[in-house]
Amino acid sequence: MHELALSENIVRTALDASGEKRDRITAIGVEVGALSAVNVSSLEFCLRMMLDERGLEGAEVRITPVPALAQCECGSRYEARDMFSPCPECGGFLREVIAGKDVIIQYVEVENGED
Amino acid sequence: MAKIDLRASAQQSNDAVAARNRDLFGRNGVYVMNFIGSPGCGKTSILEYTARHLDGNFAAIIGDVQTAFDAERIRDCGVEAHAIETGGGCHLNAAQIASTVANIALDRLDFLFIENVGNLVCPSAFDLGENIKVAVLSVPEGDEKVRKYPALFVRADVVFINKMDLLDRCPYDAERVKEDALKVRPHVRIFETSATGGTGFEPWFEFLRSVR
Numbered sequence: 029m030h031e032l033a034l035s036e037n038i039v040r041t042a043l044d045a046s047g048e049k050r051d052r053i054t055a056i057g058v059e060v061g062a063l064s065a066v067n068v069s070s071l072e073f074c075l076r077m078m079l080d081e082r083g084l085e086g087a088e089v090r091i092t093p094v095p096a097l098a099q100c101e102c103g104s105r106y107e108a109r110d111m112f113s114p115c116p117e118c119g120g121f122l123r124e125v126i127a128g129k130d131v132i133i134q135y136v137e138v139e140n141g142e143d
Numbered sequence: 144m145a146k147i148d149l150r151a152s153a154q155q156s157n158d159a160v161a162a163r164n165r166d167l168f169g170r171n172g173v174y175v176m177n178f179i180g181s182p183g184c185g186k187t188s189i190l191e192y193t194a195r196h197l198d199g200n201f202a203a204i205i206g207d208v209q210t211a212f213d214a215e216r217i218r219d220c221g222v223e224a225h226a227i228e229t230g231g232g233c234h235l236n237a238a239q240i241a242s243t244v245a246n247i248a249l250d251r252l253d254f255l256f257i258e259n260v261g262n263l264v265c266p267s268a269f270d271l272g273e274n275i276k277v278a279v280l281s282v283p284e285g286d287e288k289v290r291k292y293p294a295l296f297v298r299a300d301v302v303f304i305n306k307m308d309l310l311d312r313c314p315y316d317a318e319r320v321k322e323d324a325l326k327v328r329p330h331v332r333i334f335e336t337s338a339t340g341g342t343g344f345e346p347w348f349e350f351l352r353s354v355r
């Protein structure tokens with residue numbers, strides 16, 4: 029439900045970063061962590077809508093879902109596709125989630141042209 | 144095509160305000176808790192019981208989509224309470240907290256309780272600058288909530304299982320809930336309470352005294 033608020037932030041960040049080329053954005057790359065509490069298809073929908081509103085119909089939305097990364101007390105680091113499965117090395121649950129909690133704006137792509 | 148690398152959090156504007164809130168709370172020595180749970184799980188009831196039975200200086204900020212009823216309930220316990228009506232918003236954000244705490248004398252407080260909007264999903268994604276997130280579950284909701292909403296439980300340092308008085312009337316495996324909560328958050332503190340019956344609060348009070 030808060031995908032709209034996130035989309036506003038993402039689009040604002042992309043526009044700011046593109047500076048004078050803000051009208052020529054061709055793609056936005058976003059990573060969505062499995063534990064970010066964000067629904068990928070609603071985020072996609074909201075981003076699409078906001079880009080269209082700004083006349084950026086041609087800009088592509090590229091969302092990459094990323095699994096959670098866990099750091100186990102035994103030292104192993106692994107992709108936790110499911111928080112209810114134990115560490116593949118030691119079978120334990122004493123671990124910390126070190127990535128996959130956030131939504132990250134990876135990049136914005138703009139047309140080159142010097143005109 | 145030119146690619147501009149950003150690697151920025153989509154939450155950066157909220158996170159920046161949350162960091163300022165956290166700094167302000169730290170300087171004033173107030174311990175801040177962000178209570179998150181489904182509508183009706185007993186968040187306000189837990190705050191009421193705590194306000195009435197634990198010594199200390201409290202204030203509360205209560206978020207609801209509409210009405211200030213819950214803030215009034217807290218005031219009836221003799222505790223300063225501020226309502227934030229989100230008008231449809233599904234979560235509180237750091238800016239709402241910043242403008243509300245501007246009206247609170249933080250330096251005289253031990254604890255600030257924030258009751259988030261009743262929702263198990265969105266509030267977990269917005270840092271308010273709190274010390275800890277407190278997830279509130281209740282027996283009639285069913286015992287699969289940790290499985291269904293892991294995003295909240297990886298972030299919560301305290302979990303309440305409230306309405307324990309209803310255990311004999313609802314099929315609910317409290318042991319399973321505790322196991323699940325410990326799987327996603329190995330050091331989580333779990334308190335099993337009945338806010339209306341006033342049972343199970345002593346370990347919670349003990350915890351609050353220890354962090355004060």
Ligand SMILES: Nc1nc2c(ncn2[C@@H]2O[C@H](COP(=O)(O)OP(=O)(O)OP(=O)(O)O)[C@@H](O)[C@H]2O)c(=O)[nH]1
Nearest residue numbers: 181182183184185186187188261305306337338339
């Ligand atoms: N049986 C039982 N009822 C409870 C308990 N705690 C709260 N309730 C009842 O559950 C209802 C909701 O409690 P609240 O404290 O208002 O819940 P809340 O989480 O603040 O609700 P919202 O703010 O609307 O999301 C009320 O009727 C309470 O009296 C409990 O431990 N046992």
Ligand SMILES: [Mg+2]
Nearest residue numbers: 186187213258
């Ligand atoms: Mg309430």
Ligand SMILES: [Zn+2]
Nearest residue numbers: 100102115118
């Ligand atoms: Zn391990």
